[in-house]
Amino acid sequence: xxxxxxxxxxxxxxxxxxxxxxxxxxxxxxxxxxxxxxxxxxxxxxxxxxxxxxxxxxxxxxxxxxxxxxxxxxxxxxxxxxxxxxxxxxxxxxxxxxxxxxxxxxxxxxxxxxxxxxxxxxxxxxxxxxxxxxxxxxxxxxxxxxxxxxxxxxxxxxxxxxxxxxxxxxxxxxxxxxxxxxxxxxxxxxxxxxxxxxxxxxxxxxxxxxxxxxxxxxxxxxxxxxxxxxxxxxxxxxxxxxxxxxxxxxxxxxxxxxxxxxxxxxxxxxxxxxxxxxxxxxxxxxxxxxxxxxxxxxxxxxxxxxxxxxxxxxxxxxxxxxxxxxxxxxxxxxxxxxxxxxxx
Amino acid sequence: xxxxxxxxxxxxxxxxxxxxxxxxxxxxxxxxxxxxxxxxxxxxxxxxxxxxxxxxxxxxxxxxxxxxxxxxxxxxxxxxxxxxxxxxxxxxxxxxxxxxxxxxxxxxxxxxxxxxxxxxxxxxxxxxxxxxxxxxxxxxxxxxxxxxxxxxxxxxxxxxxxxxxxxxxxxxxxxxxxxxxxxxxxxxxxxxxxxxxxxxxxxxxxxxxxxxxxxxxxxxxxxxxxxxxxxxxxxxxxxxxxxxxxxxxxxxxxxxxxxxxxxxxxxxxxxxxxxxxxxxxxxxxxxxxxxxxxxxxxxxxxxxxxxxxxxxxxxxxxxxxxxxxxxxxxxxxxxxxxxxxxxxxxxxxxxxxxxxxxxxxxxxxxxxxxxxxxxxxxxxxxxxxxxxxxxxxxxxxxxxxxxxxxxxxxxxxxxxxxxxxxxxx
Ligand SMILES: Nc1ncnc2c1ncn2[C@@H]1O[C@H](COP(=O)(O)OP(=O)(O)OP(=O)(O)O)[C@@H](O)[C@H]1O
Ligand SMILES: [Mg+2]
Numbered sequence: 168x169x170x171x172x173x174x175x176x177x178x179x180x181x182x183x184x185x186x187x188x189x190x191x192x193x194x195x196x197x198x199x200x201x202x203x204x205x206x207x208x209x210x211x212x213x214x215x216x217x218x219x220x221x222x223x224x225x226x227x228x229x230x231x232x233x234x235x236x237x238x239x240x241x242x243x244x245x246x247x248x249x250x251x252x253x254x255x256x257x258x259x260x261x262x263x264x265x266x267x268x269x270x271x272x273x274x275x276x277x278x279x280x281x282x283x284x285x286x287x288x289x290x291x292x293x294x295x296x297x298x299x300x301x302x303x304x305x306x307x308x309x310x311x312x313x314x315x316x317x318x319x320x321x322x323x324x325x326x327x328x329x330x331x332x333x334x335x336x337x338x339x340x341x342x343x344x345x346x347x348x349x350x351x352x353x354x355x356x357x358x359x360x361x362x363x364x365x366x367x368x369x370x371x372x373x374x375x376x377x378x379x380x381x382x383x384x385x386x387x388x389x390x391x392x393x394x395x396x397x398x399x400x401x402x403x404x405x406x407x408x409x410x411x412x413x414x415x416x417x418x419x420x421x422x423x424x425x426x427x428x429x430x431x432x433x434x435x436x437x438x439x440x441x442x443x444x445x446x447x448x449x450x451x452x453x454x455x456x457x458x459x460x461x462x463x464x465x466x467x468x469x470x471x472x473x474x475x476x477x478x479x480x481x482x483x484x485x486x487x488x489x490x491x492x493x494x495x496x497x498x499x500x501x502x503x504x505x506x507x508x509x510x511x
Numbered sequence: 512x513x514x515x516x517x518x519x520x521x522x523x524x525x526x527x528x529x530x531x532x533x534x535x536x537x538x539x540x541x542x543x544x545x546x547x548x549x550x551x552x553x554x555x556x557x558x559x560x561x562x563x564x565x566x567x568x569x570x571x572x573x574x575x576x577x578x579x580x581x582x583x584x585x586x587x588x589x590x591x592x593x594x595x596x597x598x599x600x601x602x603x604x605x606x607x608x609x610x611x612x613x614x615x616x617x618x619x620x621x622x623x624x625x626x627x628x629x630x631x632x633x634x635x636x637x638x639x640x641x642x643x644x645x646x647x648x649x650x651x652x653x654x655x656x657x658x659x660x661x662x663x664x665x666x667x668x669x670x671x672x673x674x675x676x677x678x679x680x681x682x683x684x685x686x687x688x689x690x691x692x693x694x695x696x697x698x699x700x701x702x703x704x705x706x707x708x709x710x711x712x713x714x715x716x717x718x719x720x721x722x723x724x725x726x727x728x729x730x731x732x733x734x735x736x737x738x739x740x741x742x743x744x745x746x747x748x749x750x751x752x753x754x755x756x757x758x759x760x761x762x763x764x765x766x767x768x769x770x771x772x773x774x775x776x777x778x779x780x781x782x783x784x785x786x787x788x789x790x791x792x793x794x795x796x797x798x799x800x801x802x803x804x805x806x807x808x809x810x811x812x813x814x815x816x817x818x819x820x821x822x823x824x825x826x827x828x829x830x831x832x833x834x835x836x837x838x839x840x841x842x843x844x845x846x847x848x849x850x851x852x853x854x855x856x857x858x859x860x861x862x863x864x865x866x867x868x869x870x871x872x873x874x875x876x877x878x879x880x881x882x883x884x885x886x887x888x889x890x891x892x893x894x895x896x897x898x899x900x901x902x903x904x905x906x907x908x909x910x911x912x913x914x915x916x917x918x919x920x921x922x923x924x925x926x927x928x929x930x931x932x933x934x935x936x
Contacts, residue, residue, distance in 0.1 A: 402602035405569050410616035410667070411590035420615075424606040510606035 203484035210480055225485035234465060235486075242466045245376060246441035253381040254433055257388035262422065264389070265396040275393070282386035290450015293379050297355035297451075298339035307332050318351050356451055372457050372464050379447055384440065388433045395429035396422070424510050431505035435498055442494050445469050467493075512580045512670045512703055514543040514566065519575035521561050521727075535561040537727040539575070543705065543720075548697045550718030550735070551707045552750070558727040559707040560599075563673050566705065568592045579670050595664030595702075597674045601656050603648040609635075609659050610644040616667045634666040637696060654685045661693070665700060672697070672704040678713060690717050711751045715739065723747050740855065745865035748788045748858050754817065754833075758826040761787040761859070763868075768859060771824035775801050775852060779871040784862035786826065791817065793856025794832035796840060800849035804830050806842040820848055 178185075202208050203226070205219035213219070229235055260278065264271055281289065307319055307330035319332035335352040337343060342352035354367040355375050403425065407417045423430070445468035448456050457464035465473075467490045474483035519539040525531045536558040543549050551559045564570035566577060568589030576585045584592050603612050613634055617627045635641040638658040648656055657677055664672055674693070678686045694717040697704045708714050714721045715735040723730040723738065723746075731743045742748035748756050761770040763785055768778035770787055794802075796818070804820035807829065816836045819829050832850065834840070842848050859868045 400600075400602065402598050402600065403604060405589075406596070406598065406602040406604075407615075408569065408589045409567060409594060409596045410663075411619045412615070413619070416619065421604060424604075427606075 199484045199487055202480050203488050205481060208481040208484075209478060211478075225481040226489070229482050229485045229489060232482075234463075235470060237463060238465050238467045238470045241464055242442055242444065244373065245380060245444055245466070246438055248373070248377050249380040249384065249441055250434060250437040252377070253384040253388060254430065254437060256381065257385050257392055257433065258423075258426070258430070260385065261389045261392040261396055262418065264393055275389075278389050279386045281383050282390075286383070286446045287450040289383065290379070290447055293375070294356055294451050296340050297375050298337065298342070302333035303336050305332060305334050306330070310334065316349055317346075356457075367458060372452070375451060376444075376448060376464060379451060380441070380444065383447060384437060388437070391429050391433050392426060395426045399425050427505070427509040431501070431509050435501045435505075438497050438501065439494055442490060442497070443468050445472065513545045514671055514703055514705075515576075515578040516541050516543075516562075516566070517576040517578070519562070519565060519577065520573050521558070521565060521570065522573040534727050536565065536572075539729055541722065541729070541732060543703060546701045546703055547719040548694065548704045548706060548717060550714030550721040551705055551724065552709065552711055552714040552721050553724035554709055554750070556726075557724045559709070559724060560675055561727075562724075563596070563675050563705060563707055566671065567594045567596050567673055569596075593667070593670045595667065595669035595672045597657070597660045597664050597672075597677050599676045599679060601648075601660040601677075603656055603659055603663070605648055608645050608647055609640065609651070612648070612659060613644075613663050613666050616663065620667070630666055634662040637665065637699065638662045638692070652685075653681050654689050657681065657689060658692070661696065665696070665702070669702060672700075672702045674704065674706045676707050676709070678708070678710075686713070693717060712753060715751065723750060725750075742788075742858060743867050745786055745788065745860040745867075748860070748867075752790060754791050754831045755827075756788045756790050756858075757830045757832070759787040759789070759822065759824045760826060760862075761785050761824065763859070770802055771822065773802055775857070776854065777870070778859060778868075780859075780868050785868060786860040786862055786865065788858040788860065789832075789852055790856040791831050791833045793853040794818070794834065794850040795853060796834055796838055796848065797851045798841070798843070798849055800851040802850045802852060803847040804850070806840070806846050806848045809840060811836055818848060 204221050204223065206222040206224040208219050208225075209217070264274055264278070267274065302320065305315065305319065307322060310319065310332075315334065317334050319334055322330055322332035324330050335342075335354070337346070337352040339352075339355075341355065346352060353371055355371045356367055399422070403421055404417065407421055412420070444466050448464050448466065448469065452464060456466075456469055467486060471483045471486045471490070474480075474486060516539050519536060520534070521536040523533040523535055525533075539562060551562060553559055561570060565572045568584070568587060568591075572585070576583060578584065579592065604615065607615065610631060613631045614627055617630060622630075631644075632641060635644060638661050640655060640658050640662060643651060643655060643659075648659065651659065657680075660677070661674075677693070678689055681689060690713055693704075693706070706714070706718065718735055720732060721735050721738055722732045725746050731738055731747050733741075738747060739751050742751065745758070749758065759770045761768060761775070762783065763769070763778050763780050764782050766777060766779050768775045768785070768787065775787070804822040804825075807819045807821055810817045810819060814836060815833050816838075818832045818834055818840060820832070821828075822830055840848060859870075860866060861868055
């Protein structure tokens with residue numbers, strides 16, 4: 168126990184950290200709340216001394232904004248798709264890693280690499296992998312006679328009566344793999360060509376994002392689950408073996424329940440991360456965040472940044488608080504469910 | 512079901528490749544009769560758990576064979592051997608209730624629900640935990656957890672029940688109580704049981720046969736009382752008995768056994784340096800007794816009391832002898848007390864090999880010699896002492912098992928010594 172006379176010393180030592188926390192965490196939070204309830208807040212004018220009326224105008228503006236529903240659905244969809252997939256895969260990988268003796272440490276490092284690599288850099292690599300370069304003009308008759316097997320787009324007839332069209336070209340490894348199996352290259356990420364009007368489909372965009380987010384989320388989850396697995400008493404498995412328990416049953420009846428605290432943690436943080444998805448989308452699709460209109464991958468955080476860019480601090484703050492509310496509710500639901508299912 | 516171990520050996524290779532290997536179990540050769548409770552006894556690290564895990568199939572033996580009844584199970588995986596194993600720390604699944612824990616092995620066998628429930632209740636009744644079925648393991652006392660673990664092992668009607676130091680986590684009272692319970696359950700179910708412990712008292716009190724191990728080598732296998740009365744070497748003698756045996760340095764000269772300079776008794780054996788072990792209850796206070804030690808104190812513990820004394824010839828710092836509480840002890844003018852020794856409580860061991868020496872047996876043909884086993888009568892008058900030479904003169908032939916055991920032990924020990932010598936280089 169610290170002597171009460173000595174307590175001021177303790178506080179003194181804590182002061183640098185406390186000041187940083189106050190300036191960069193506490194104050195911004197309070198300020199966000201303040202700004203969100205000031206109607207029509209403009210930062211420059213506010214510095215100039217302008218006063219704003221209190222109200223919920225910012226919130227109604229955010230909610231009634233047409234694009235906000237898109238942001239919400241995108242965010243929710245990404246969460247709902249990626250969290251279960253990544254958690255399950257992480258569980259699978261960590262169980263496998265845990266049972267490997269020799270290369271375990273090396274593989275662990277490899278699996279951890281995505282975690283320490285820059286999001287934007289990875290995004291650019293993904294953009295490369297899913298890339299589609301453009302369209303090559305072909306003579307339809309000639310193309311077909313030489314065994315061409317891909318879809319010919321935008322066929323037209325020239326003055327000589329010859330039919331011409333366009334075939335998709337790709338150097339992205341994903342499309343090349345598809346082509347290996349004779350499947351048409353897909354415009355995954357709204358890059359190049361003007362197949363179907365030039366933009367990629369929403370499904371393709373989401374698919375890319377799901378692959379990316381899952382892959383990117385794996386290392387952290389594997390790390391946590393592997394740690395959990397390694398702390399499970401091996402005798403439970405010996406006991407199960409003696410009792411003739413099949414591998415599958417051992418996994419579901421023993422491994423999963425014993426790991427449930429870590430699983431709950433990984434799921435909750437997964438949802439929180441999913442709701443904040445933004446930079447990865449920018450990394451792959453650029454600042455446009457996918458094709459404009461229906462295919463857009465705009466998310467809530469993206470919306471907040473856009474609002475900041477246009478000086479709409481009020482709506483940005485309101486949207487942040489709405490996001491906070493959503494995350495809070497989802498986390499509470501998670502905690503409630505896990506209190507029933509998790510065995511500590 | 513009887514369990515036969517043939518030359519069972521386990522060698523652990525070193526992990527970092529420095530070539531040093533651990534022989535955890537060395538040539539374990541034994542037939543465990545059907546329906547008996549075997550106590551596997553030895554100090555920490557002597558290979559008890561390793562033996563148990565090999566029998567259960569969790570560890571693969573380096574060489575040797577295991578039979579259950581007439582079936583060779585040497586290469587059968589653990590799940591096919593049908594053994595019940597109770598782990599040292601029980602390994603109850605913490606997320607399941609007691610009922611689910613006990614049910615678990617049966618559910619693996621895809622047994623109909625009604626039958627499962629019936630057997631669970633039966634097993635729970637047997638170990639008297641039927642009140643606790645809906646609790647989680649964390650809500651049970653150590654003794655209750657242990658009984659749940661036994662129920663889980665018993666519920667599938669195992670061929671063999673293996674218990675790895677199941678009582679080591681319990682307090683003294685509970686330990687006493689549960690070991691009786693294990694005995695009762697074993698009698699009720701009549702399942703062949705191997706019980707690992709490093710507590711000699713525990714092993715002695717509930718086992719039909721005890722196996723004493725040291726550094727992976729079986730030292731002696733026999734009924735508890737026989738091992739106590741007739742240890743094959745100094746290690747076994749020291750390991751069994753509370754308070755422990757008193758060990759003296761002595762010698763044999765002209766067919767007479769000496770402790771220090773004192774003539775103890777006739778002992779028909781080659782001249783050599785020896786260790787002499789005397790059980791605490793083997794001392795008889797007699798002012799003209801053959802052995803004198805320096806009196807230190809007397810500790811009274813109800814019916815008996817122990818006389819604590821010292822001697823230069825003693826290996827142990829103090830000598831503890833148990834005498835009747837009402838016996839008057841009068842140390843002489845030099846503060847010495849004198850004892851006669853009950854001949855069946857004194858054991859002589861070669862100083863080098865620490866093997867038991869028997870009177871009337873020459874070292875050269877020791878291996879063919881019969882070993883005495885039945886103790887002479889408990890009451891020995893002091894006058895008789897000098898005449899009676901050794902327990903081995905009792906005209907009873909030893910059971911074959913002890914004899915053969917003794918030979919194998921001898922050989923392995925000899926091997927060990929050379930090995931140790933190599934290692935020291
Ligand atoms: N996996 C292993 N690798 C290497 N050596 C081992 C391994 N397991 C056990 N040993 C060694 O084998 C010997 C016997 O171990 P074992 O666990 O059978 O002892 P024990 O008699 O059960 O002891 P305790 O009473 O302490 O439980 C010990 O020297 C131990 O260090
Ligand atoms: Mg052990």
